[in-house]
Amino acid sequence: MISHPYRLRRRSLLAGATGAAALAAAAACGDDGPAGTADDPIEISFEWWGDEARAEVTQQAVDLFQEKNEGIKVRTNFADFPTYWDSMTTRMAAKDLPDVLNMDYSRLLQFGSNGLLMPLEGLVDTSDFLDGFLDTGHVNGELVAVPIAGNTLGLIYRSDWYEAAGVTLQPGYTWADYQNAIRTVTGTLPEGKWGGGDFAGQYHFMELWLRQQGGSFYTEDGKALNFDKAKLVEWWTLNADLQAEGAVPPIDVSSQWAPENGFVLDTIGADPGWDNFLAWYAPTVAENGGTLALAAPPSLDPANLGLYLKPSMQLCISATTEYPEESGKLIDFLLTDPEAIAILGTSRGIPATNVGRENVEIDEVSQAVLDYEASVEQYLTAPPPPPPAATGSIEVKFGEIYQQVQYGELTAAEAVDTFFTEAETLLAAEQ
Numbered sequence: 001m002i003s004h005p006y007r008l009r010r011r012s013l014l015a016g017a018t019g020a021a022a023l024a025a026a027a028a029c030g031d032d033g034p035a036g037t038a039d040d041p042i043e044i045s046f047e048w049w050g051d052e053a054r055a056e057v058t059q060q061a062v063d064l065f066q067e068k069n070e071g072i073k074v075r076t077n078f079a080d081f082p083t084y085w086d087s088m089t090t091r092m093a094a095k096d097l098p099d100v101l102n103m104d105y106s107r108l109l110q111f112g113s114n115g116l117l118m119p120l121e122g123l124v125d126t127s128d129f130l131d132g133f134l135d136t137g138h139v140n141g142e143l144v145a146v147p148i149a150g151n152t153l154g155l156i157y158r159s160d161w162y163e164a165a166g167v168t169l170q171p172g173y174t175w176a177d178y179q180n181a182i183r184t185v186t187g188t189l190p191e192g193k194w195g196g197g198d199f200a201g202q203y204h205f206m207e208l209w210l211r212q213q214g215g216s217f218y219t220e221d222g223k224a225l226n227f228d229k230a231k232l233v234e235w236w237t238l239n240a241d242l243q244a245e246g247a248v249p250p251i252d253v254s255s256q257w258a259p260e261n262g263f264v265l266d267t268i269g270a271d272p273g274w275d276n277f278l279a280w281y282a283p284t285v286a287e288n289g290g291t292l293a294l295a296a297p298p299s300l301d302p303a304n305l306g307l308y309l310k311p312s313m314q315l316c317i318s319a320t321t322e323y324p325e326e327s328g329k330l331i332d333f334l335l336t337d338p339e340a341i342a343i344l345g346t347s348r349g350i351p352a353t354n355v356g357r358e359n360v361e362i363d364e365v366s367q368a369v370l371d372y373e374a375s376v377e378q379y380l381t382a383p384p385p386p387p388p389a390a391t392g393s394i395e396v397k398f399g400e401i402y403q404q405v406q407y408g409e410l411t412a413a414e415a416v417d418t419f420f421t422e423a424e425t426l427l428a429a430e431q
Contacts, residue, residue, distance in 0.1 A: 036326070038070035044323050045098035046330060047077045048313075049084035051280075054347045061340040065333045072326050080259070085392060092116060097318040099327045103145050105136055105310050109222065110389035112139030118317040119144060123328030128336065128353045136311050136383055146331065147311030149276065149349030149356075152380065153208055154372055156263070156278055157270035158285070159293035161185055161195065169295045172302035175209070178270075179242055185269050186247045196270040197262055198239045198248045201402040203395045205272050206235050211306030211381075212299050222388035223430075225423055229416045236405055236412040243406070251406035263292070272297050275369050276312050276349035282365045294372040296379075307376055308383040312349035390426035397422045 036042045048058060055078045062074045077098070079087060085107065091097055097116060111117055119142040120126070126134055126146065137145035155169065155178070162168070165188040167181045178196070185195025199205050207217040210227060219226045242248045249267065262268025263281040266288045275294055282292045299305050315334070317327045334340055341351065341359040346366040350373075351357050362370065388394075401419045404410040410418065 036071040041071050041073045042323055042326060043073045043075055044100065044321070044327055044330065045075045045077070046100040047079075047084070047098040048102040049081045050078055050347070051080070054078070057344050057347055061334060061343045062330075064337070064340055064343065065330060068333075068337075069326075069329065072323075072329070074330065089392070095320055097320065099318055099321040099323060100330055101316050101318065102148075103314040103316045105314065105383075106387050106391045106395065107389075108137070108145055108314065109139060109386040110392060111316070112144045112386070113389060116319050117144035118319045118321065118324055118327075120146060120317065120328065120331075123317065123324055124331050125336065128355055130352055130354065130357075132309065132382075133311065133352045136386070137314060139386060145311075145314035145316045146335070147352040148313045148315055148335065149311070149346070150309050150352050151274045151276040151312040151349050151369075152307050152309050152373060152376065153204065153272055153297055154275045154376070155270060155295045155297050156273045156275075156281065157196075157293055157295060158263075158268075158290050160289075160291045161189065161269045164188065165195070171296060173298055174300065175238070175298040178298040179239070179247075182242060182270065183245065183247045189269070193267050194247065194249050194262075194269060196248060197254065197268050198243060198251075198406065199272050200236055200239050201399045201406070202272070203398040206232075206398075207384075208272070208297060208306045209235060209300070211308075212301055212304050214304075216384055218384070218387055220385065222385060224427060225420070229413075229420060232416045232419065233412050236402055236415060240412075251403060255403070266290070274312065275372055276346070278369055279346060279365045294368060296372075296376050303379075305376060305379040307379050308381050309373070310383050311352065388427060389430050390423075393426050394423050397426075 046062065048054070050058070058078070059076060062076055066072065066074060078084070085104075088097065088101065092111060092114070095116065103111065117139070121143055124146055126143070129147065130150075133147045133150060134143065136147065137143050157169070162181070162185055165185045167184050169178070169181065182194070182196035189195065203217065210216055210231070216226045218224070239248060243250070249262070254262065257265055257267070261281070262271070264284045266285070278292060278294060285292050296305055297307070315331045317324060317331070321327050334344065335353055336355050338355070338359040341356050342361060345361060346363070350366060350369060351360050397419060401410070401415050401422070405412055405415045
């Protein structure tokens, strides 16, 4: 089971020692001189989710922005993924969002449909994005988010374990083929290691499975689930045999991994996941003496992998900011300044702009992601509309209720009834 890789504690960053000194100097100057100058800088806030490594390179890029824009100071903050969204959701109610914030595609409608995000046309240069990327940033006909980078789903796997077990993932392999591969690899590993995880608790993977059948998780207007109970029972019983055989880690084991994940802990051999996660897992796996690779996900139809390219992260401006132009200037800088691009690297994925791809340093892992995306390019289809505002809560319920199936507390049918009640209540609250 893949848990979110961004797991470190919440912490704040000052905008560098030089930034702090400049702020103190500005405060000492009082109201002398025009605002937005080196003597009297304005201050904007910028927050994101991620780990220490991402925070370090982001702060370096922000420091560079401040050096080149002496009249603007940036107060930065970051947190792990769950903590970040807990904070943003709480602050959304108070309309107290940071001036510039990272957005996740699954939460864009939740924030954008409430008038909390500022339209970006005229504030941010949109001329250099790769085809199709900007389509994912519109809410109610207005562009309220721009992508930093993109990703798509794939199967991340321990190529050393699979090769040692004589297992290859041939193009066009099915979900049943993947399950058999897990069985085979698990059988070659020592106790406490498994060839794959129980992926049925991840709603993104069910969405993939539905798309492979021509379906979707939500209706086009986002007002309802777009599958029936029988379909979810089928999904939530998909791995019942693997669980019974011990071919995947039992829930009382995998639930103890958080905030880590099975790849980092050297206990899991494969799981579907976003391709940019490879960069987070690969270094630790290499330290453990292993190797990771990417393959196309299993599919019910070799001609339809259910894949689409989506933003791995987006940038937005709060509708309540006092400094929209300066906030837009920071976004433009992070996306188009060659030095900033080089500093940020691929910590958020492969850049979504042409200038980004021209100036980013592509290491071995990033090249593997690019090669993978090229290999599945012919299968990429249009992304679904931004999911409903309740998606974050529905995603949490999806995982929590499936865990009750894993623990044997509910049958799959009982769990499905519970999920539909919860999801329909959450969706109705938006109407």
